[in-house]
Structure formats: structure tokens, C-alpha cells
Amino acid sequence: MTGGAGFLGSWLCERLLADGARVTCVDSLVTGSAANVAGLRERPGFRFVEADVREGIPVDGGVDVVFHLASLASPVHYQRLPLDTLQVGALGTEHALDLAARNGARFVLASSSEVYGDPEEHPQRETYHGRVDPTGPRSMYDESKRFAEALTAAHRAELGTDTAIARIFNTYGPRMATDDGRLIPTLVGQALAGEPLTVFGDGMQTRSLCWVDDLIDGLIRLAASQEAGPVNLGSDDERSVAEIAALVLKVTGSSSPIHQVPPPAQDARVRRPDLTLAHARLGWAATTPLRVGLERVAAWFAESAATSLAS
Known part of the structure; x- marks a missing residue:
């Protein structure tokens, strides 16, 4: 598991251990956190390797599945x-x-809905090729994922590597960092602190938010399948950012005002996956209602803040 100490990686490590797998977690800790996997260190079958995947992956012994989640994702x-x-x-x-x-293992790439850029097709199907600026302010992330997909497809075509590509849409849950610029930790952190909630532009841009447990289940189903993908994984419950901000205020009981700020360059106006392929090939769907997920993540952020103050 590369990026195993990150937000999604740590959840996937935990789920795989619970399912009886032996897991080697590889992470440089540049953006991942040792705290995310601290509770796993003493569990049978778990091993942590601090390493930079750009320089290699120092893992010996047999490997059945390689989950590649390493990425600077925020x-x-x-x-x-x-x-x-x-x-x-x-x-x-x-x-x-x-x-x-080398190990004849299944390879699962955690790609991103950002490969679609600011889409002209809505909802986004896997056959849509996207609208991305290769030199724009988000290009380093967008193009890193697009190249990773191309490399994965080439490996499969030329070397016969057993690969799968997951295009992950906005996912949220515990272990996200409040200062990484992503929507849910930003809004929830501001609401709990009594600060104004920052909404870009008029807030009418849309996002489809998937609870982390649901997403992890999709990744495991993809790994266990013979599907090469790309396969969209996420929720198709599309909401405006303004609506999401209002719901955050409700679940936190916050009276914070909503403050509109200029939108960042090339921020996508719409985002919703077409999940036909995931339903048909994986038998998968996100099932956690947004309000339920927001209540859970708000409780986690509140508890984390209280623990930090106590220490």
C-alpha cells in the first residue's frame, strides 16, 4: 500500500487487516501522518515502511495486490x-x-475525478476524455493522475500486468487534515471554531461527496474483480457548495456566517460521476447519506480538537 499513512490509505490498511490480509504500508510521511496508522502498528500482519516511492519501493517477499495511493492530493x-x-x-x-x-500481483491505481478537469460532459462517464489545462494552476495534480493512468494502461498492454484504475470522486471522513484546503475539513473546521465559512464565488458549483467507508469498499471490490477500468468511484448525490455549507452549519449547530470569496482559477463548476460501470461490474454503490456522514465527521473533528487542547 503506497500512501498508506494518508487519509484514504490508512482506512484501506485498517479494512484489509480486518479482512485478514497482511499489509505493508509504504509512506514518506510528507503529507501522510504516522498518527493515522499508530493504532495499527501492534496489530498482527501490519508492517510500516518509511520510504519515498519516487526512489523505489523497498518491499521484499511475495505481494498479491499493490494499491498505489501515494499522491499529494490536496x-x-x-x-x-x-x-x-x-x-x-x-x-x-x-x-x-x-x-x-515482478510478483504477478494485481495493481490498483487510485486516480482522481480531476482527470476530467472542468468538464463539459455531466455527469462524467469513464469514456469522457476531460478538459484539463496542462500548464494551469492545478496541472501538476491533474496531469500526474492522467500520466499515471496512461502508464498503467501501457504496462497492461505491453507487459500484461494485471491492472485496474479507480477514478475517485470527492471523499470525506475522519483523518482528513483541517488545513489541507479541501472542502469538508475546511467548512467543518471553520464551523466548529465559530469562524465564517468560506465559500468560493456564489457557491453554486457542485460536488458529490462520498463517505470514506463506502469508497474503501469500492476499492476492495475493484481489486477483487477482473475489471481494468477506469471505473468511477464516488457518490452521485450532487449538491451545491452553498447547500453543503448550510448542512455543515446544521449538523454542527454553528451560527457562523457564510463568507463568499473569489473562486480559485479553473475550479470545476460541476462534479458528479456516472456510476453505471461500478454498479454493473462491481455491484457497488455509495450508501451513506450526506447528513449522516457529516454528523460523523463533525463529531470526529470536535473530539480531535478537544483531545489536542487537553494535551
Whole structure:
């Protein structure tokens, strides 16, 4: 598991251990957190390796599945470290693919809905090729994922590597960092602190938010299938950002005002996956209602803040 100490990676490690798998978690801890996997360190079958996937993946022994989740996935990090972001998508993906190929293992790439850019097709199907600016302010992340997909497809075509590509749409849950610039931790953190909730532009841009447990189940189903993908994974419950902000205020009981700020360059106006393929090939769908998920994540952020103050 590359990126195993990150938000999604740590949840996937935990789920796989619960299912009886032996898990080697590889992470450089540049954006991942040792705290995310601290509770797993003493569990049988878990091993942590601190390593930079750009330089290689120092894992010995047999491997059945390689989940490649290593990535600088938040705007704060990928715009701060654009070269690292591109190198992880290129060199890191190549090393992860080579590891899978050497072991005859299944390879699962955690790609992103960002490969669609600011889409002209809505909802986005896997056959849509996207609208991405290769030199724009988000290009380091978008193109790292697009190249990773191309490399994965080439490995499969030329070397016969057993690969799968998951295009992950907005996912949220515990273990997200409040300062990484992503929608839910930003809004929930502001609401709990009594600060104004920042909404870009008029707030009419849309997002489809998937609870983390649902997403992890989709990744495991994809790994266990023979599907090559790409396969969209996410929720198709599309909401405006303004509506999401209002719901955050309700579940937190916050009286914070909503403050509109200028939108970032090339921010997608709409985002909703077409999940036909995931339903048909994986028998998968996101099932956690948005309000339920927001209540859970708000409770987790509140508890984390209280623990930090106490310590």
C-alpha cells in the first residue's frame, strides 16, 4: 500500500487487516501522518515502511495486490510541491507497477475525478476524455493522475500486468487534515471554531461527496474483480457548495456566517460521476447519506480538537 499513512490509505490498511490480509504500508510521511496508522502498528500482519516511492519501493517477499495511493492530493500540498507531485505520479507509479509485475500481483491505481478537469460532459462517464489545462494552476495534480493512468494502461498492454484504475470522486471522513484546503475539513473546521465559512464565488458549483467507508469498499471490490477500468468511484448525490455549507452549519449547530470569496482559477463548476460501470461490474454503490456522514465527521473533528487542547 503506497500512501498508506494518508487519509484514504490508512482506512484501506485498517479494512484489509480486518479482512485478514497482511499489509505493508509504504509512506514518506510528507503529507501522510504516522498518527493515522499508530493504532495499527501492534496489530498482527501490519508492517510500516518509511520510504519515498519516487526512489523505489523497498518491499521484499511475495505481494498479491499493490494499491498505489501515494499522491499529494490536496491543493495546499500539490501547489506547494508541484515537482514532487508530478514525480510521484510518474516515478512512483512506475515503481509500484514494476513491483506488481515482478510478483504477478494485481495493481490498483487510485486516480482522481480531476482527470476530467472542468468538464463539459455531466455527469462524467469513464469514456469522457476531460478538459484539463496542462500548464494551469492545478496541472501538476491533474496531469500526474492522467500520466499515471496512461502508464498503467501501457504496462497492461505491453507487459500484461494485471491492472485496474479507480477514478475517485470527492471523499470525506475522519483523518482528513483541517488545513489541507479541501472542502469538508475546511467548512467543518471553520464551523466548529465559530469562524465564517468560506465559500468560493456564489457557491453554486457542485460536488458529490462520498463517505470514506463506502469508497474503501469500492476499492476492495475493484481489486477483487477482473475489471481494468477506469471505473468511477464516488457518490452521485450532487449538491451545491452553498447547500453543503448550510448542512455543515446544521449538523454542527454553528451560527457562523457564510463568507463568499473569489473562486480559485479553473475550479470545476460541476462534479458528479456516472456510476453505471461500478454498479454493473462491481455491484457497488455509495450508501451513506450526506447528513449522516457529516454528523460523523463533525463529531470526529470536535473530539480531535478537544483531545489536542487537553494535551
